[in-house]
Amino acid sequence: MRIPKITITSYTIKDIVVSEIAKQQRINDLRKKTDILIIDDEDFAPQEFLENNNYRFTNKSDIDNIRDVSEYPIILCDIRGIGKKISNAYEGAFVIQEIKKNYPEKIVLAYTASQYDPSYNSYIQKADDVLQKSLSTESWLENLDKYLYMISDPIFQWKKFRNQLLEKDVSLITVARYEDIFVKSYKKGDFKDFKNLEASVDGDIKNIFSKFISTILVELIKAI
Template sequence: MKNIIHNTVTLLIGFVGLIGGLIWGYYSKWEFEPVILSIISFLEIIAYFTVPKDKKNNKELTQKSKNKNSQKVEVTVNNFSEPTQSEKKPSIKDKNALIETKKDKIGILFIDDDKNFNIVKILKDSDWKKTKTITDIKSLDINQVKNSEIIFVDINGVGKILNLEYEGLDLALMLKQKYPEKKIIIYSANKNSYSFHEAWDVVDSRLEKNALPYQFQNLVENYSLEFYN
């Protein structure tokens, strides 16, 4: 009942009924019907402003609002759930297992005029099956280069066939410019070889020639993870 009294439409009907009843009563010399209509309409208007609203309904509305808000909070919390196993960083064990799958796929090339450089043998003994070495190259398009994802270039004693002024540095720069997707690493026994050459800035990494074998192997392992995924 209180919902009807406090309905805005009921209030408007009350005003229309009051005005209409007064006009009707004036022209009908205040007959019984218009007087009754005016009184009822007037009482409707008075009731709208004087009868208190139903507190129970207000509580229900408030409770419904709280329930909606709590549902929103629950949804928000669920959005920040724990990451799945696939989203977590791989463990060392998983990483090593993945590296093992790369060993028969990744081509590794050493361009070095030193035939006794033992890193090549160490990598082969570690099952990097596609490891090769050549003393120099006559073209950037030879198969050994095309079929290798990781290329190590000694900066001294190579690049002579191509008449390169800065030998291995020029060769490494040319390889990186022609094959930006390949990993080019330069190494040398001479620490002060043309330190301002552009190759030092564009290659993927550099090592001393007498670096630990593990340092060469570590580069191979880390770079191998970027191929054939």
Template sequence: MPSSDPHNQELVYLKRNLQIAIIDDEEFPEFNSLRNAGYSPVHFKDIDSFDQLLPYPIIVCDIQGVGKNFGGTGQGAYIVSQVNELFPDKYVIVVSSKSASLKVTSMISKADKKLLRGNSDEINQALLDAVKTMGSSIERWKRVRKHLIEQKNIDLLDVWVIEQEFISSVNSRDKSKIERFIKNHADDMVKGLLINFISGLIFT
């Protein structure tokens, strides 16, 4: 019998609607079990554009054998570092079967979780945490706000103004308000980042 608990119903909704991009040149062992558990994973053997990741608030990425289309030696670590830069609200889980070099460790330092391949229990728990985090517009904004202040050095007053527009949009469940504000007022350096953030939100 389906659960009538509102919390469980919300979790079922979030698992179904928050898509997971899995970037792995090999078959991902937990893929079918994730589908069976109600998640919405999509498997990429690799990507050739970061725009491919726009619809996916949760990213699971191997650090070897992917990212070849971008050159360099970073592979999956480069993908992780760029996702953190372009989409700071996204929840990033690194999965690998090998220990990382110092260079790679630096590139994946901002990932939310770093797990060993094949540890199904830890992967399942990480994805549950990811869904709960990404299901909250407020938590996603906090991640963006931290990035704007710490990585982009945006003035605190400017961040506060953006936050007030965000709160107004959340309260009215109308993304168009903050979308218009960003297009007309946001600093060009972060406009694309903010547009990406807003486009991925689910206002319910």
């Protein structure tokens, strides 16, 4: 008697393909849905132009506590004149470091219109990008579109999540199983099976899952 062949279908992140048209549609939709925080003690010149292109912003002249940024997936942070209650010496540069330390999943874009001491560099380098305040409005739009898409890009976000797991010595086989469930969930538009994985882990791995589910999945679901 012939034994039938058993085929096990295992999805990888390469099975997620987003066309350029779908990518632009997602960006246009996310502009209307995503609130971006601006920390600046002066007016942010490109803001009106960006708002006319459906971007949404919340403005703070400064923050008293790093928790003040917790609800925003993207943060634009000036270097000069802010962070007075968090750092007397390094202003917004130190704020950027603390945001990335406490919320590594957030996109933090530093910008400035002035020169700063080289001692600021080690803090500013923690930002996802450093932009000149004097960029053209069109360049600001292009840059924000790039990072806006990044927060809801399943491929980019999965790779970041996978690297975190591997750094905690989760086996390649286990990570591949998680990847299969993640891709299937994304294709279905329902992450229930992936969320259920959190109950099967503990310790640092549980914390990684919990943060990914409570922050990144929210943006992914919003974009589907």
